[in-house]
Amino acid sequence: MQKSLLEIAQLVNGEVDGNSATMICGVSDVKAALEGTIVFAENEAWLDKAEQSPAVAVIIPKTLARKNKPVIKVASPKFAFGMLMQMYCPKVEYKPGVHQTAVIGENVVIEDGVSIQPYAVVQDGAKIGKGSVVGAFCFVGSKTVIGHKCMLNPGVVLYPNTVIGNRVILHSGVVVGSDGFGYVPHDGKQIKVPQIGTVLIEDDVEIGANTTVDCATLGKTVIGQGTKIDNQVQIAHNDVIGKNCIICAQVGISGSSTVGNNVILAGQVGLADHVTIDDNVIVGAKAGVAVNKHLKSNKVYLGSPAREIDTFKKSFAIQQRVPKLFDRVEQLENELKELKRQIAESVSADTV
Numbered sequence: 372m373q374k375s376l377l378e379i380a381q382l383v384n385g386e387v388d389g390n391s392a393t394m395i396c397g398v399s400d401v402k403a404a405l406e407g408t409i410v411f412a413e414n415e416a417w418l419d420k421a422e423q424s425p426a427v428a429v430i431i432p433k434t435l436a437r438k439n440k441p442v443i444k445v446a447s448p449k450f451a452f453g454m455l456m457q458m459y460c461p462k463v464e465y466k467p468g469v470h471q472t473a474v475i476g477e478n479v480v481i482e483d484g485v486s487i488q489p490y491a492v493v494q495d496g497a498k499i500g501k502g503s504v505v506g507a508f509c510f511v512g513s514k515t516v517i518g519h520k521c522m523l524n525p526g527v528v529l530y531p532n533t534v535i536g537n538r539v540i541l542h543s544g545v546v547v548g549s550d551g552f553g554y555v556p557h558d559g560k561q562i563k564v565p566q567i568g569t570v571l572i573e574d575d576v577e578i579g580a581n582t583t584v585d586c587a588t589l590g591k592t593v594i595g596q597g598t599k600i601d602n603q604v605q606i607a608h609n610d611v612i613g614k615n616c617i618i619c620a621q622v623g624i625s626g627s628s629t630v631g632n633n634v635i636l637a638g639q640v641g642l643a644d645h646v647t648i649d650d651n652v653i654v655g656a657k658a659g660v661a662v663n664k665h666l667k668s669n670k671v672y673l674g675s676p677a678r679e680i681d682t683f684k685k686s687f688a689i690q691q692r693v694p695k696l697f698d699r700v701e702q703l704e705n706e707l708k709e710l711k712r713q714i715a716e717s718v719s720a721d722t723v
Contacts, residue, residue, distance in 0.1 A: 372396070372459060376428050379409065380443045382458070383451035385430065389441025393428055397459045398452065401426070409455065411448040430455075465504045473505075476513065488525070500537065512548065518574070530586060536574035536596070544581035547572065551585040551592075551608025551626060564588060566608060573597075579604065579620070588626075595632065613650070631668065641675075655680075 377391035399408040401417055404424035411430040412418040418438065421429040428441045430448045445451040465486035469475060473487045476495035484502040487493065491505045494513040503521040505511060512531035517523070519537045527541045530548025541547070553564035568587025572594045578584070579602035586592060587609045594600070595614040605623045606612065612624075613632035624630070624642045631650035638656045642648075646660050649668035654660065659675030666672055673683040 376409075376441055376443065379455065383430070383443065383445055383454050385443040385445040385451060386433075387441065387443055388437045389428070391441070393441050395428060398455050399426065409443075411452040413448050482519075494531065506543075530570075532569045533586075534569065534571045536572055536576065538575050539572055540577040542578065542580040542582075542602070545578050545583075547578075547584045548586045549583060551588050553588050553608060553626075568592065568608070570594075573614075576600070582606075585626075601638075607644075619656075 373394050373396055375391065376387055376393040376395060379395055380387045380391070394407070395409045396407040397405065399405045399410055401410040401412060401421050401424060404410050404421070404426035406425040408426050409428045409430060410421050410424065410426040412421045412435070413432060415435065418429060418431060418435060422438050422440060426440070428443065430443045430445060430451050432448055433444045433446065443451070465488070467484045467486050469481065469487040470489045470491070472489045473491045473493070475493050476497065478496050479493050480498040481487070482499060482501040485499050487505045488507040490507055491509045491511070493499070493505065493511040496514040497511050499505065499511070499517045500519040500521065502519055503517050505523050506525040506527065508526050509523045510528045511517065512529055512533065514531055515529045515533045517535045518539065521535055521537065521539045523541050524543045526543045528546045529535070533548040548570045550566040553566055554561040555564055566586050566588050568590050570584055570586050570592045572584070573596040575597045576594050578600045581602055582600055582604040584592060584594065584606045585608045590609060592606065592609055593611045594606070595612050595616065597615040598612055598618070600618045601620040603621050604618055607624055607626040609627045610624050610630070612618070612630045613634060615633050616630060617635045619636060619638040621639045622636045625644035625646070627644055628642050628646040630648045631652065633651045634648055635653045637654060640654045640656065640658050642660045643662040643664070645663045648654070648666045651669045652666050653671045654666070654677060655671065655673040657675065658673055658677040660666065660677045664677070666677065671680040672678060673680055674686070678686065
């Protein structure tokens, strides 16, 4: 697909600086750019790399100055580049219909344009909305509802009664609706508490590979609209995750926790049960949030146990000084011992 730099600038709402007739055949990474492609650079260092690459043009922020190659100046190079990737790297199209090896139960509603791939299983009473794709070896439990234009990649498992909104993407290995981890000790044994709730995943959610969302003990586990969840995340029973959250890899959220809107949980964050996180909170990587903790809105938290960033920085600075403080205390103890010895000798001499 060949497009001029001017045509691309119009697509991404940018401004050309340089030869607007330059032809672009695709997009590539600035670290491994291909001849005839366009790359993006968010800073001076990246722009220098782009200048030395075979790429014929660069998308840059409005704050950067052009060097030799023609550029498109935009407010956000990464966003503009993402738009171009959708154009030059279109999604795989799936032929509508039910593959002959798929197993479809009774009273299943399959709307127009749905594609059900080889060896998928759709149980009784399920509903699959217009244009959705159920990948190979997926399992859709009874009475599960899947909205419009959803993508279930191969090997997704939806337990019965799960509700999936529109334009949801579930990557391979995702399990939605598995039992919550509920047990009660009795007579020296762990007795299982029935998990009879459901899961609701709202519109425009994307969930990464091998992530698990457990059903509620009672009621619903909820993933809010527009939230993006990375690979290998555990979301437990009765959790309520707000809208437009970012939950990075290997995060673990214990049961009955509430996460507000626009929250970012960085990699390997752990939340104990009954945690409340307000809107617009950032929890840094590997932070641990204790039981019943309430993280207040518009703040950044770090550490384990998680603390506000200013408190964490003070604690961290003090921790770095501990070895020197130890050495200083040891020195003072030695000086004190020597002083006591000198005093004892002086007293002894005076007595004689």
